[in-house]
Amino acid sequence: MSVGTVLWGVKSIFYVLSDDDKKEYKCVIKGKTLNTEFNLKNRREVSPLVAGDRVDFDKSSPTEGLINRRLKRINEIKRLKSGGREVQTLAANIDQLVIVDSIYNPPFRTFFIDRCLFTADCMNVKSIIVFNKIDLLDEAVAEFYKFTVGAYEKLGYKTLETSIVTGAGIDELKETLKGKISSFNGHSGVGKSSLIAKLDPNFSSIKIGGISKKFDRGVHTTTYAQMYRLEEDTMIADTPGIREFSIFIDKPEDVENNFRDFDDYRPDCKYPNCQHRDEPDCAVRKAVEIGDIYGFRYESYLRIRETIAKLKDSRIL
Ligand SMILES: Nc1nc2c(ncn2[C@@H]2O[C@H](COP(=O)(O)OP(=O)(O)OP(=O)(O)O)[C@@H](O)[C@H]2O)c(=O)[nH]1
Ligand SMILES: [Mg+2]
Ligand SMILES: [Zn+2]
Numbered sequence: 001m002s003v004g005t006v007l008w009g010v011k012s013i014f015y016v017l018s019d020d021d022k023k024e025y026k027c028v029i030k031g032k033t034l035n036t037e038f039n040l041k042n043r044r045e046v047s048p049l050v051a052g053d054r055v056d057f058d059k060s061s062p063t064e065g066l067i068n069r070r071l072k073r074i075n076e077i078k079r080l081k082s083g084g085r086e087v088q089t090l091a092a093n094i095d096q097l098v099i100v101d102s103i104y105n106p107p108f109r110t111f112f113i114d115r116c117l118f119t120a121d122c123m124n125v126k127s128i129i130v131f132n133k134i135d136l137l138d139e140a141v142a143e144f145y146k147f148t149v150g151a152y153e154k155l156g157y158k159t160l161e162t163s164i165v166t167g168a169g170i171d172e173l174k175e176t177l178k179g180k181i182s183s184f185n186g187h188s189g190v191g192k193s194s195l196i197a198k199l200d201p202n203f204s205s206i207k208i209g210g211i212s213k214k215f216d217r218g219v220h221t222t223t224y225a226q227m228y229r230l231e232e233d234t235m236i237a238d239t240p241g242i243r244e245f246s247i248f249i250d251k252p253e254d255v256e257n258n259f260r261d262f263d264d265y266r267p268d269c270k271y272p273n274c275q276h277r278d279e280p281d282c283a284v285r286k287a288v289e290i291g292d293i294y295g296f297r298y299e300s301y302l303r304i305r306e307t308i309a310k311l312k313d314s315r316i317l
Contacts, residue, residue, distance in 0.1 A: 001068070005093075005235075006053040008226035014049050016057055016065060017229075025065040027057055046081065046088040051225040051237040052181060053092045075123040077183055078248040084311050087248060091183035091225055091237040097127040098177075098236075100186035100195065103145060104136040109187075110148060114300035115247050116185055117157065121258040128158045128176060132191040135163040151294050155261055164194045174199055174230075181235045183225075188241025196238050200230055247304060255308060259301050261293050275305065 004016040007024065016025045029048070049055065054071040076092045097120040101108040113129055120127040129152055137145060149159050160176065162169035173195065184192040197203045225239040256262060262276070268283035269276065276284040276298075287293040 001056050001058055002065070003054065003056050003071070005227070006049050006051060006055060007229075008051055009047070009049055014055075014067065016055060016067070017227075018057075018059075022232075024063075025057070025059060026063060027055075027065040027067045030058075030066040030068050044086045046086055050076075050089045051091050051227040051239075052094055052183070052235075075125050077119060077123065077125070077185065079119070080248050080311075090185060090239045093181065094125060094183045094237065095180040096176075096182045097125050098130055098182050098184045099127055100130045100132055100184055100190045100192045102133040102136075102186075102190040103131055103141065104133060104138075106187055106189055107141070108145075108148070110296045111300050111303060112187065113152070114297065115304065118255075118258050118300075118304060119247055121260070122254050128160065130169075130173065130195070131159065131161045132195060133163060133165075134161040134168055135165040151296075155297075162195060164191060164198045167198075170195075170198055177230065177234055177236060179233050181237075183237040183239060185239050186241060190241070192241065193238055196228055196236055199236075200228075203228055247307060255301070255305055259297065261297055262287075262301075265293070277302070277305075 002018050002020055004018040004025070007015045007017050009015060012028055014027050014029075016027045017023070018025055049067070049070060053073070055067045056069050056071065057065045057067045059065045073092045075094065077090045077094065077097060079088055079090065080086070081088050097116065099113055099116040099120075101113060108131060117127055117129075131145070131149065149161075152159050158176070160169050160172055162173055164170075177199070184196065186192050225237050228236045228238060230236060256266065256275075262284050265283040265287045266274070269279070270281035271279055274282055274284070276282050284293065284298075288295060288298045
């Protein structure tokens with residue numbers, strides 16, 4: 001029996017990098033189902049194995065194998081799909097989540113970034129925000145962009161600005177990824193695959209898409225997550241772009257606890273179970289009013305709460 005890491009897979013075939021000989025094996029799941037040790041509460045899991053999963057498997061030939069079991073995940077970046085009826089894991093066992101957004105085409109959205117940050121924080125995974133296509137920064141968005149970057153930096157999140165056109169920030173990105181397993185997440189068309197291709201010429205065959213004119217959004221080019229090995233110990237999961245990053249959360253009370261900007265104020269709310277909406281003497285809302293907490297972060301918080309309430313109503317949570 002060997003242990004390895006799933007690099008990528010479609011439908012029922014998974015490519016596994018074996019720990020012992022560092023070779024790739026084309027594997028299928030033994031039997032038809034996999035014991036995933038995960039309570040899905042009647043939801044369907046899109047795929048039982050994703051890039052980054054650790055499995056034990058038997059080699060059946062020098063290039064093929066049979067997967068017996070998925071090992072317990074250290075962490076996983078999950079989202080809900082199909083109105084909450086399906087759970088999709090984007091990557092598992094990662095050291096850091098790289099949230100990629102673009103300055104323009106498509107324009108960056110703080111709500112998306114906040115949901116990703118929130119998901120990573122719930123999982124205790126470090127996150128980095130990459131603003132790609134910095135070459136497209138013009139006066140119209142410069143001020144808002146600067147404000148946003150400043151806000152995230154102040155909250156303690158690392159931000160990077162990159163461009164595959166000018167090469168800006170690519171070396172810094174490489175340095176940030178070195179020796180770690182990272183997952184690139186972001187909307188379709190922000191340039192996740194382009195960045196990975198830029199990091200190593202060996203990845204030049206990676207599929208890069210165009211932007212669909214009609215929606216001013218990317219046409220989905222990457223259709224499944226795939227792990228790229230930059231060096232022996234540096235791995236990057238390129239995940240398909242997502243329109244919606246519906247958060248997946250097990251415990252609704254996690255919402256408050258994972259807005260780090262609220263931490264200093266929460267203890268001063270009148271009610272210990274304050275949800276910071278319309279309760280009297282809410283220290284969080286007061287901090288928002290006087291500008292000590294960013295308004296856009298508070299908006300994101302409310303929207304995440306709303307999502308969770310809806311899921312509860314439809315008994316998905
Ligand atoms: N101007 C500019 N264009 C870029 C940059 N990075 C990527 N692009 C373009 O953006 C488009 C989308 O790039 P992709 O790398 O396919 O985007 P993706 O995030 O992988 O998209 P999905 O696979 O659909 O999730 C392509 O036309 C790229 O050439 C950049 O830094 N500057
Ligand atoms: Mg892609
Ligand atoms: Zn409150």
